[in-house]
Amino acid sequence: MIRESDNAFVDGLYLASIITAMSAIETHLRSEDATAKKKRLVALIDTSGLESDLMRQLHTLRKYRNKWVHVDDPWDDATLIQNPEKHEDELERMALVAVRVCAKLFTATRGCSG
Numbered sequence: 001m002i003r004e005s006d007n008a009f010v011d012g013l014y015l016a017s018i019i020t021a022m023s024a025i026e027t028h029l030r031s032e033d034a035t036a037k038k039k040r041l042v043a044l045i046d047t048s049g050l051e052s053d054l055m056r057q058l059h060t061l062r063k064y065r066n067k068w069v070h071v072d073d074p075w076d077d078a079t080l081i082q083n084p085e086k087h088e089d090e091l092e093r094m095a096l097v098a099v100r101v102c103a104k105l106f107t108a109t110r111g112c113s114g
Helices: 002-010 014-032 041-046 052-069 078-082 084-110
Strands: none
Touching: 002 014, 002 084, 014 041, 014 052, 014 084, 041 052, 052 084
């Protein structure tokens, strides 16, 4: 999943990169927590024992991903149509954060890089 996220980022598929990175992160956090089966991602992050800055970044990414994955009003897309560059730039910035945080998480918890 990490490689897929990296490849998506390189190919400019920023939303795919974010979603895939968050999937890898969630899978990793579940593998580290014996009680993870019924926990939501927010709880996995909160109980992860990671440094506070990394937890804050994970929550930021989680919330950003949720805006794209859990769409409340699929017909409310006027801002996407009127200013697509703004959203593309934001997606690129957040995808870069996702790739970096994913690598940092795996380095911090396993001593390996993504």
